[in-house]
Structure formats: C-alpha cells, structure tokens
Amino acid sequence: xxxxxxxxGDDFSRAGNASSEMKKILQRLGIPPxxxxxxxxxxYEAEINMVVHAGGGVADIEIDPGxxxxxxxxxxxGIADLELAxxxxxxxxxxxxxxxxxxxxxxxxxxxxxxxxxxxxxxxxKGTTVTMKILIPGA
Amino acid sequence: MTILEAQxxxxxxxxxxxxxxxxxxxxxxxxxxxxxxxxxxxxQVLLLTxxxxxxVVRTAMLMDIQAICFVRGKxxxxxxxxxxxxxxxxxLRTKLPMYLACGKLYQAGVRxxxxxxxx
Numbered sequence: 001x002x003x004x005x006x007x008x009g010d011d012f013s014r015a016g017n018a019s020s021e022m023k024k025i026l027q028r029l030g031i032p033p034x035x036x037x038x039x040x041x042x043x044y045e046a047e048i049n050m051v052v053h054a055g056g057g058v059a060d061i062e063i064d065p066g067x068x069x070x071x072x073x074x075x076x077x078g079i080a081d082l083e084l085a086x087x088x089x090x091x092x093x094x095x096x097x098x099x100x101x102x103x104x105x106x107x108x109x110x111x112x113x114x115x116x117x118x119x120x121x122x123x124x125x126k127g128t129t130v131t132m133k134i135l136i137p138g139a
Numbered sequence: 140m141t142i143l144e145a146q147x148x149x150x151x152x153x154x155x156x157x158x159x160x161x162x163x164x165x166x167x168x169x170x171x172x173x174x175x176x177x178x179x180x181x182x183q184v185l186l187l188t189x190x191x192x193x194x195v196v197r198t199a200m201l202m203d204i205q206a207i208c209f210v211r212g213k214x215x216x217x218x219x220x221x222x223x224x225x226x227x228x229x230x231l232r233t234k235l236p237m238y239l240a241c242g243k244l245y246q247a248g249v250r251x252x253x254x255x256x257x258x
Contacts, residue, residue, distance in 0.1 A: 016197040019197075019201060020197060037201070044177075102173060103172075106178045
C-alpha cells in the first residue's frame with residue numbers, strides 16, 4: 001500500500017498533520033503500537049524539518065508486509081554539513097522556531113533512532129530526500 | 140499514581156478530560172522542547188510544559204502521552220483543547236512554576252523520568 005501527503009510550508013500549526021493521518025492509518029491496519037510510535041515520531045520530525053527549513057515538501061509512505069518505508073522530499077536549501085547536522089543539539093533553526101518548541105537539534109537523531117535504516121540524500125541549493133525504513137516485528 | 144492524584148499533588152485543575160482522570164501515570168517529563176520529549180519519553184507519562192501551541196498536543200498524541208499539565212498558570216487554546224478531546228488526552232493547568240511542579244510530583248511518588256541514557 002502507498003500513501004502520499006503534501007506537506008504545506010506556510011503554516012507551522014499544521015505541521016504534523018500528515019504524521020497524525022499516517023498514525024491513524026497504521027492503527028487501522030493493526031500494526032504493533034511500538035512500530036506505529038516509531039513511524040509517527042520519525043515522520044513527524046521530518047515533517048517539522050520540512051516546514052522549518054524547506055518551505056514544505058512531499059511525503060510518500062509504502063507499507064509492505066515486513067516494513068514501512070517513509071520518503072520525505074523537499075526542494076529546500078539542502079544540508080551543508082550532514083555530519084554536523086546529525087549531532088545531538090546542533091540546529092540551524094531560527095530563534096522563533098525554538099519559541100514554538102522545536103529547533104532543539106534533536107530532530108535528525110530522533111529520526112535515525114526511530115528508523116531501522118535512514119538514508120539522507122541532500123544537495124545544497126537543490127533539496128533533501130530522507131528515506132527511512134522501519135521494520136515491522138513479527139511480520 | 141492516577142492523574143487525579145497527580146492533579147492534587149501539583150495543585151492543578153483539569154481543563155479537559157475529567158472522565159479519564161483515573162488513568163495511571165508511571166513517569167513524568169518537564170520540557171518546553173518537543174524534540175526532547177520525543178527523544179526521552181516512554182509510556183504512561185505526564186508531560187509538564189510551559190509551551191502553548193498545538194504541537195504540544197500533537198507530540199503527545201504521536202507519543203501516546205495521555206496527560207499534559209501546563210505550568211506557570213498558562214492556559215491551552217481552544218484548538219488545543221479540541222485536539223486533546225479528539226485524541227483522548229487529559230489537559231491540566233497549574234499556577235506552579237515548572238521546577239516546583241516537578242518537585243511536588245517527585246515528592247508525591249512519581250520518580251521515573253526519561254528512559255534513554257545520555258552518553
């Protein structure tokens with residue numbers, strides 16, 4: 001099964017709508033709760049990143065018997081130093097975002113920790129695509 | 140400890156979800172940064188925060204957090220209350236500042252915090 005969501009870049013209050021929708025879909029499909037939570041958190045952080053840094057993007061989710069694949073693509077500024085961006089606490093988010101409760105520099109590591117595999121394809125000035133795979137235990 | 144017992148310990152009022160105040164909480168987390176909540180929190184948690192926006196409720200919903208208490212006398216917006224209602228999340232508020240609210244909750248017996256070791 002595949003699902004597609006457009007992530008709007010202009011309204012911070014709506015960031016996370018796609019992740020919330022996806023969580024409901026996974027619950028209906030009877031996916032184990034721990035797997036749902038990992039998927040929801042990984043996707044939510046990616047969605048927040050898209051809104052904060054890239055002006056929105058698209059999310060494509062594929063559910064196979066053994067795994068969930070989340071592909072988040074944007075045409076934002078790209079990540080200049082990926083190694084630095086992956087460090088806990090490092091953030092380039094503006095101060096206004098911190099006042100909204102994000103920009104702690106935990107987003108990418110939260111995504112990585114909640115995925116079984118994460119690949120980031122990024123180019124400065126072109127955009128970023130993050131692919132995360134989450135295994136479904138017992139499937 | 141139930142949400143009702145926590146409510147009494149931190150001198151809070153329930154803004155939304157009075158019917159679910161018997162839900163058990165095993166640990167608590169005091170944070171204003173939602174990514175920190177997602178990094179360190181596990182199940183049956185009471186989230187204490189001074190942050191007011193819909194992303195607080197959304198974070199709780201995605202993390203299966205069943206109760207949020209707003210500290211320093213802050214009140215959730217109508218939109219937040221609506222979202223909490225839809226997702227079965229209990230909302231509380233207390234006039235206590237974060238430090239005292241956490242301290243009183245700890246004293247009352249909620250001793251578990253985050254689950255992930257910081258290396």
